[in-house]
Amino acid sequence: EVQLVESGGGLVQPGGSLRLSCAASGFIFTTCAMNWVRQAPGKGLEWVSTVSYSGDNTYYADSVKGRFTISRDNSKNTLYLQMNSLRVEDTAVYYCGRTLHFDYWGQGTLVTVSS
Amino acid sequence: DVVMTQSPLSLPVTLGQPASISCRSSQSLVYSDGNTYLNWFQQRPGQSPRRLIYKVSNRDSGVPDRFSGSGSGTDFTLKISRVEAEDVGVYYCMQATQWPRTFGQGTKVEIK
Numbered sequence: 100e101v102q103l104v105e106s107g108g109g110l111v112q113p114g115g116s117l118r119l120s121c122a123a124s125g126f127i128f129t130t131c132a133m134n135w136v137r138q139a140p141g142k143g144l145e146w147v148s149t150v151s152y153s154g155d156n157t158y159y160a161d162s163v164k165g166r167f168t169i170s171r172d173n174s175k176n177t178l179y180l181q182m183n184s185l186r187v188e189d190t191a192v193y194y195c196g197r198t199l200h201f202d203y204w205g206q207g208t209l210v211t212v213s214s
Numbered sequence: 215d216v217v218m219t220q221s222p223l224s225l226p227v228t229l230g231q232p233a234s235i236s237c238r239s240s241q242s243l244v245y246s247d248g249n250t251y252l253n254w255f256q257q258r259p260g261q262s263p264r265r266l267i268y269k270v271s272n273r274d275s276g277v278p279d280r281f282s283g284s285g286s287g288t289d290f291t292l293k294i295s296r297v298e299a300e301d302v303g304v305y306y307c308m309q310a311t312q313w314p315r316t317f318g319q320g321t322k323v324e325i326k
Binding site: 134136144145149158159160161194199200201202203204205207 | 251253255257262263264265268269274304306308310313314315316317318319320
């Protein structure tokens with residue numbers, strides 16, 4: 100059974116940093132591109148970032164480019180999102196999703212940016 | 215960026231009746247390999263999104279056959295042949311043809 104479990108969310112002040120993790124199991128992690136998608140409270144879905152199966156290629160939404168870094172550790176079957184210079188508008192539930200076509204999603208982790 | 219426009223944004227439906235959601239893209243979603251990477255997702259209240267349909271019309275495993283997807287180029291539709299209570303939620307289209315990936319605004323399906 101495919102499982103994606105996000106962690107690392109919490110309350111952080113504007114300008115602060117946070118690192119999210121997504122632990123994957125039930126499939127061959129090293130063969131799948133992985134993604135982060137977020138959803139602000141009461142709002143729709145917004146794609147954030149994608150990393151290729153090898154980690155060599157990364158893609159970012161303009162809204163996070165230069166502040167967020169996606170990475171993966173294939174030896175640990177884990178996806179990461181390093182979030183720096185956080186803004187109030189980054190407040191959202193962050194989901195990890197599998198493959199370029201988002202066939203499985205995790206349960207999400209809430210990030211709140213507030214003073 | 216490819217803009218995805220859904221309509222309607224709110225869809226009250228009677229149990230057992232059909233429902234239809236439109237999704238239009240600002241550019242063609244046909245990729246250079248000939249495939250059209252248009253997905254549909256369902257998000258039930260309090261849950262994570264779940265993919266229902268990929269590449270326009272392919273149902274994911276476990277998705278009831280009352281859900282169907284159709285369309286081509288820039289014009290796509292998700293249909294529910296007979297709405298059931300468990301279908302309540304928000305439905306999103308998403309294109310995975312171009313970067314950045316983009317979602318529609320979402321269509322809220324509720325029971326009348």
